[in-house]
Amino acid sequence: MRTIFSLKSEVVLCFIFFLSISESFAQQQNAGELHGNFQLDAQYYNKDSLIGAPVVPEKVLTNGFMNLWYTRGAFSAGIRYESYLNVMQGFDPRYRGTGVPFRFASYQNEQLEATVGNFYEQFGGGLILRAYEERGLGYDNAFEGVRVRYQPVKGLYLKGLIARQRTFFSLSPGIVRGFDGEINFNELISSLADKKTAVIIGGSIVSRFQTDQDPIYNLPENVGAFEGRMNIIRGKFNLLAEYGYKYNDPNATNGFIYKEGQALSITSTYSTKGFGLLLAAKRLDNFDFRSDRTAAGIGANINFLPALTRQHTYNLPATIYPYATQPNGEMGFQAEMTYKIKKGSKLGGKYGTEVTVNFSGTNGIIKRSVDNDTLGYSSPFLKASKEMFFRDFHIEIHKKINANLKVNLMYLNWVYNKDVVQGLAGFGTIYANMGVLDISYKLAKRHTIRLETQALFTKQDMGSWAMALLEYTFSPSWFVAVLDQYNYGNSNETLRIHYVTGNTGYNYKGNRIMLQYGRQRAGIFCVGGVCRNVPASNGLSISILSSF
Amino acid sequence: MKILTLSLLLLVSFSKAQVIDNKRPMPAVDLKSLEGAVVNTSTFDNNDAPIVISFWATWCKPCVTELTNIAEVYEEWQKETGVKIIAISIDDARNQSKVAPFVNGKGWDYEVYLDPNADLKRAMNVNLVPHTFLLDKDNQIVWQHNSYAEGDEEHLFELIKKLVAGQEVSEK
Numbered sequence: 001m002r003t004i005f006s007l008k009s010e011v012v013l014c015f016i017f018f019l020s021i022s023e024s025f026a027q028q029q030n031a032g033e034l035h036g037n038f039q040l041d042a043q044y045y046n047k048d049s050l051i052g053a054p055v056v057p058e059k060v061l062t063n064g065f066m067n068l069w070y071t072r073g074a075f076s077a078g079i080r081y082e083s084y085l086n087v088m089q090g091f092d093p094r095y096r097g098t099g100v101p102f103r104f105a106s107y108q109n110e111q112l113e114a115t116v117g118n119f120y121e122q123f124g125g126g127l128i129l130r131a132y133e134e135r136g137l138g139y140d141n142a143f144e145g146v147r148v149r150y151q152p153v154k155g156l157y158l159k160g161l162i163a164r165q166r167t168f169f170s171l172s173p174g175i176v177r178g179f180d181g182e183i184n185f186n187e188l189i190s191s192l193a194d195k196k197t198a199v200i201i202g203g204s205i206v207s208r209f210q211t212d213q214d215p216i217y218n219l220p221e222n223v224g225a226f227e228g229r230m231n232i233i234r235g236k237f238n239l240l241a242e243y244g245y246k247y248n249d250p251n252a253t254n255g256f257i258y259k260e261g262q263a264l265s266i267t268s269t270y271s272t273k274g275f276g277l278l279l280a281a282k283r284l285d286n287f288d289f290r291s292d293r294t295a296a297g298i299g300a301n302i303n304f305l306p307a308l309t310r311q312h313t314y315n316l317p318a319t320i321y322p323y324a325t326q327p328n329g330e331m332g333f334q335a336e337m338t339y340k341i342k343k344g345s346k347l348g349g350k351y352g353t354e355v356t357v358n359f360s361g362t363n364g365i366i367k368r369s370v371d372n373d374t375l376g377y378s379s380p381f382l383k384a385s386k387e388m389f390f391r392d393f394h395i396e397i398h399k400k401i402n403a404n405l406k407v408n409l410m411y412l413n414w415v416y417n418k419d420v421v422q423g424l425a426g427f428g429t430i431y432a433n434m435g436v437l438d439i440s441y442k443l444a445k446r447h448t449i450r451l452e453t454q455a456l457f458t459k460q461d462m463g464s465w466a467m468a469l470l471e472y473t474f475s476p477s478w479f480v481a482v483l484d485q486y487n488y489g490n491s492n493e494t495l496r497i498h499y500v501t502g503n504t505g506y507n508y509k510g511n512r513i514m515l516q517y518g519r520q521r522a523g524i525f526c527v528g529g530v531c532r533n534v535p536a537s538n539g540l541s542i543s544i545l546s547s548f
Numbered sequence: 549m550k551i552l553t554l555s556l557l558l559l560v561s562f563s564k565a566q567v568i569d570n571k572r573p574m575p576a577v578d579l580k581s582l583e584g585a586v587v588n589t590s591t592f593d594n595n596d597a598p599i600v601i602s603f604w605a606t607w608c609k610p611c612v613t614e615l616t617n618i619a620e621v622y623e624e625w626q627k628e629t630g631v632k633i634i635a636i637s638i639d640d641a642r643n644q645s646k647v648a649p650f651v652n653g654k655g656w657d658y659e660v661y662l663d664p665n666a667d668l669k670r671a672m673n674v675n676l677v678p679h680t681f682l683l684d685k686d687n688q689i690v691w692q693h694n695s696y697a698e699g700d701e702e703h704l705f706e707l708i709k710k711l712v713a714g715q716e717v718s719e720k
Contacts, residue, residue, distance in 0.1 A: 033572040037673035067673060071575065108576070122665045125641035132640070132666065135675075157586065187585060200584045231584050236652075240645060267645040276649025306642030311607040336646065338653030354654070440698065448698035475699035510679075510692045547673045547694065 032072025037510075037547040039135065040064040043088055048538035051497060051519060054089065061088040063095075065135065067102075077105040089537055091138040092298060094168035101166060102142060113149040118142045121161060123180040123204040126304030127244040127263055128225045128289060131165065141301055142166045143176065155188030157181070165291040165300055172300040173210055174291035180204035198233040206302065208291055217256065223249040225261075225289060225303075238269045244287065244303075251293040254286050254328055257376030261286035263305070274340040281333045282308045285365055285379055288327040308332040309360040309392050314410065314436045315485070316454045316467055319521075321416040321432060323362065323390040331384035332362035351400040358396075362389045364420070388429065391415035403442070410436035418461065432458040446475040457489075464489025480504045485521055510547035516540070571688040574601070574681075575671035579636065579661040582648045587661060589668060596685040597630030598711050600704070602658075603669060603679045604635055606643045606650050611678040614696040619656050625705060629712045634659045638669050638677060682707055682717065690717050 041063045045056040062085055069078035080102035087095040104117030120142055122130040133140040145163025152158070159180040165172040182202035186192045205226045212219040225246040232239045246261035267280040284305060292300040305325045309332075312318040336358040341348040364387040367377040394412040401407060412434040418427035434457070440450040452469040466488055471481040485499040501518030519538045576590040592599060602618075604611035615635060618625075625631050635658045637647045644664055651660050663669055672681065675694065682691040682704070691707055693700065707717045 035572060035673055037675050039675055067670075069671070069673070071671075120665060120667075120670075122641075125644075127641075130641075184584060184586070198584055233583055238645070238648060269645055269649045271649035271652035273652055273655050276653035278646055278649050280645065304641060306640065308642075311643060313607055313609050336649075338649060340653060340655060356653075442698055446697075446699035446702070473697035473699075475697040476693065476703045479697060505695075507693065507695050510673075510694055512676075512694050545675045545694065547675055547679070547692065 030072065032070060032075075034068065034070050035548060036066060036068040036078075038064075038066045038545070040544045041088060041541065042543075043537070043541035044539045045089070046538040048519065048536070050494075051499075051521075051536040051538065053536045053538050056089065058086055061086050063088050063091065063138075074108050075106070076108070077103075079103040087138075092168060094299075095138060096169065099169055101140075101169060111151050115147045116145075118144050118166070119147050119161075119163075121147060121159070121178075122304070123159070123178065123206070124182075124202055124227055124229045125240075125242050125265065127242050127265065128204060128227045128246070128303050129176075129178050129180075129206045130302075130304035132304070139298065140166055141299070144171060145176075153188065155184045155186070157184075165302070167292070167295070167299045172291040172295070174293075174300070175209045176206065176291050176302060177209070178204060178206040196234055198231075200231040200233075201229065203228040206289075208289075208302065210291070210293060217250065219250055219256075219293065220248055223247055223289075223293075236270050236272050239266075240268070241266045246287060246289055249286075249289065249293070251288065251290065252296045253288040253290075255376065257286070258374045259286050259376045259378075261289070262381070263287045265308075274342070276336075276338040278334070278336040280308060280335075281331075283331045283365070283381070284325070284327055285329050286327075286376070308334050308362065309390065310334070310336065310358045310394070314438075314452070314454055315469075315483075316456045316465055317394075317412055317414075317434055317436075320456060320465065321414055321418075321421075321430060323392070323416070324421055326362075326364075326389060326420065329365040329367065329379070330362050330389060331365055332360065332390075334358070334360035349399070350402070354398040356396040356398075357394075359391075359393045361391045363387055364389060387417075387420075388415055389417045389420050405442075406440045408436070408438040410434075410438075412436075427461060430458055430460045432456055448473050448475070459489075462487055462490055462495075477507050478505070483518075512543075512545040514543040516542075571684070571690045574683055574687045574689060575668070577663075577668040577671050579663055579668060582651070582660055582662070592634065592683075592687060594630065594632040594685075597632065598685065598708050599683040599687065600631060600633045600708070601672075601681040601683065602633060602635050603638055603663075603672075603674050603677045605637060605639050605677055606646050607639070608677050610696040612654075613698070614678050614680075614701065615656060615658070616654060617698070618701050619654070619658075621701070621705075622657060625708070629705075629708050631708050631712075632659065634661065636661055636663050636668060638663050638666060638674075640664055680704065682711065684711055 042060060044060050065080055065082045067078060067080045069076060079100055081100050083098040084095040087093060102118045104115055104119055106115040120131045131141050131143050143161060143163035143165055145161060147161040150158045162177050164175055185199045186195060207222055207224045209222050212221050227244040229242040242265045244263040248258040248260060250256040250258055262285045265282045270277045289303040290300040291302055305327050307323045307325045309323050338356045341353040343352040347353055363384040365379050366383050366385045367379055370378050392414050394410060396410040398408045414432045416430045418430055419425055436454045438452045440448060442448050450471040454467040456465040458464060465485060467485045469481060469483045471479060473479045481503045483501050488496055490496045499519045499521045501516055503516045505512060505514040517540045521536060574589055576588055579587050581587050604615060637660060639647055644662060647662060678696045680693045681689050684690050710717050
């Protein structure tokens, strides 16, 4: 495994290359564009033994990065410098020091796009391959290698790649090879162009190579996976189905069994103006796929398996008991209906009323023992076990009362199997009810005040919570907010703590600066579909963002 | 070596500030329409009237508030300035199927595209959503804004009117 620290000379060369191209074009009409973005997060940590915040010897920790891209016509190139001095609490400690872990050059014309260096890619829905970044969570499994996207005719899309994957400041040992093809029949065949029904099919093959140095087991060095998908769209209907299969892949997350893996996802939607309906189902069985068979936790993931539940943004539902996909076996469903009660009707009022009802649930799969125990287990394909992992039923009503006043109301009923979702023992299943009331009032042109109150009721685990947020915004630049989370129902009285933070921020065009002071609760923090555990902390933090 | 790298980085960003500050063209990136078709951003066109590009996601509350508030005045905006709003959803596979029912359920009349691999998000250097860009008649980015607060749309509309009137929209 080589580290990126040893690439300094290469990096400097890369900069000089940049400088020289931009210099040489600077005098010309089309000098190309240099653009990018920047982010710096820093926190000063206070001691706080009450919430179990770890002692930070450095006192101040910072994460920062800058993307710098150069584009000129068909050519583009870019780098990202990252700095973790030292890495902030809650991020993986393998982010250590500084470096340039992302750099690429790319050429693109109408048919062909070739990229060398680092890149992100997704085949279909990502069931067997997706590399992406979520900087706020410290998640980045970018590829490093070569990728070609090719479109020989309109309606036919081909992609191929060979690469290794980033794991923090090094590369994962496996080599990933992948090919994807997609056909859009309505684009490909001109006589179908005006047909009401659109049909798109696609498929991909991905293979990982990793040497076997195990003294006992004969581990497969090449592990293959394939995926097929179909999307049928007819007017208001949309049906999307994706199936994936993975050959035997003994690895750290499945206990080194030689069983095959399977995944199926089906989603159908119907929507018309003012009404939307979604029905979805998913099954996963032994489908954790990584470019390093010894990896566990976060890192070296080749595929992307998001949870089939609504992604919540209100603080208590989003952070206290969020569901996380169980790649080694789960079966779930989701149904969601959105409806806008018409303006002028009794319930709709002057502006109409929006109602969303969502119900999702996930259970385990049946695992039967088999004679050959290297295969692990066998599992009937379309059957779920009785073991409940998660349930989320909620209803949300959004109503604009008048030109200045808006109200959002939400009720949630959850079942959360803490042992399974967090990989623990002895916590059992938690039953919780939650309520949210969010009121926004416009005081004057560009001045708005918002009050958000939330409550979570449960007799189990940490007990009940209440939360309140008061926010004042002065468009287009300023905001100030105070937030309190109060664990008033904790059975241990000394842990009935207020977690109070004050926040303020300033925006100007593509720039944003934010300050936060206070006590941050430990919990799972989810943004953009991934979740990470944040330890409790207490202190002052600052974030600076810029896009240019 | 670290210091050298950093100073070079700073040198590049400052010495080329002129390049950065000038308006730049909308990058050419493939997106997906809600009907599954591949659409390249170079085909974005609004008959010489301005375009607003708004990055959003179904799970992003301020994004949804912004697009809902603009939806209420969109007809007036269009009549007065001819502006077109293009909403780019950065939802991934978890929520991508929800985008069409969501947009229809809200009754939005925007052009909506999906950017599941975040190719356009990266090419336009978006850190967080919501992030809004204003393009002139030549599809040049002339202004951008990160985050949304109630009333921001009024400021945006003033800039659109300035742009249509042929004035400079820069806030520098």
